[in-house]
Amino acid sequence: GQQVMQIPQYQHVQEGEDFTTYCNSSTTLSNIQWYKQRPGGHPVFLIQLVKSGEVKKQKRLTFQFGEAKKNSSLHITATQTTDVGTYFCAGLMGTGNQFYFGTGTSLTVIP
Amino acid sequence: DGGITQSPKYLFRKEGQNVTLSCEQNLNHDAMYWYRQDPGQGLRLIYYSQIVNDFQKGDIAEGYSVSREKKESFPLTVTSAQKNPTAFYLCASAPGQGFLVFEQYFGPGTRLTVT
Numbered sequence: 001g002q003q004v005m006q007i008p009q010y011q012h013v014q015e016g017e018d019f020t021t022y023c024n025s026s027t028t029l030s031n032i033q034w035y036k037q038r039p040g041g042h043p044v045f046l047i048q049l050v051k052s053g054e055v056k057k058q059k060r061l062t063f064q065f066g067e068a069k070k071n072s073s074l075h076i077t078a079t080q081t082t083d084v085g086t087y088f089c090a091g092l093m094g095t096g097n098q099f100y101f102g103t104g105t106s107l108t109v110i111p
Numbered sequence: 112d113g114g115i116t117q118s119p120k121y122l123f124r125k126e127g128q129n130v131t132l133s134c135e136q137n138l139n140h141d142a143m144y145w146y147r148q149d150p151g152q153g154l155r156l157i158y159y160s161q162i163v164n165d166f167q168k169g170d171i172a173e174g175y176s177v178s179r180e181k182k183e184s185f186p187l188t189v190t191s192a193q194k195n196p197t198a199f200y201l202c203a204s205a206p207g208q209g210f211l212v213f214e215q216y217f218g219p220g221t222r223l224t225v226t
Contacts, residue, residue, distance in 0.1 A: 006153070009151065035215075042217040042219050043217045044217070045215060090154075097142070097159065097161060098169060098170075099156070100156075101153040101154040102153055103151060
């Protein structure tokens with residue numbers, strides 16, 4: 001079954017509003033990666049988080065890794081139309097080399 | 112021009128036929144992966160390889176086969192045993208191996224339709 005859950009599945013926002021997607025695992029993650037997939041495209045790596053409680057920022061994007069390393073979030077401040085796409089988290093469990101992808105959150109930004 | 116390529120972009124096959132999807136990378140990456148993407152289900156791992164001549168099954172390997180004879184190439188064969196082969200197939204590569212984990216670089220994907 002699905003080991004990494006992601007919510008919400010869809011999100012529509014007005015341009016300028018904020019957006020957050022959440023990723024949850026029942027198992028402790030070694031690290032977590034975030035990817036963005038534009039409509040009709042392929043996933044593109046955004047960031048990797050490794051440490052418990054880690055927070056990283058990329059311009060308007062803020063990524064967090066939970067203290068227990070079982071959850072993560074991506075927050076976008078003041079969305080723009082260029083933010084449209086599906087955002088995936090991908091968690092690595094234990095010492096394995098298999099990433100478990102979340103189901104993704106599809107973001108639509110209304111101009 | 113470095114990158115990861117997949118061909119063809121669209122592929123149509125009749126039920127009962129095997130089909131091989133190509134994946135080539137010139138990034139000198141050790142690890143390569145095959146994922147399947149279906150609507151609303153994210154990406155699911157089919158097979159991955161960390162080194163030449165070695166590969167491991169992912170969660171949904173049944174009905175698929177792979178080979179890794181060269182570092183640059185990781186072809187995926189969708190066999191007639193795969194019950195629901197119509198999907199978007201993504202190949203990825205990543206530097207490092209073992210416990211070192213780095214970002215995955217994805218190819219443009221192949222959309223396979225089986226009728």
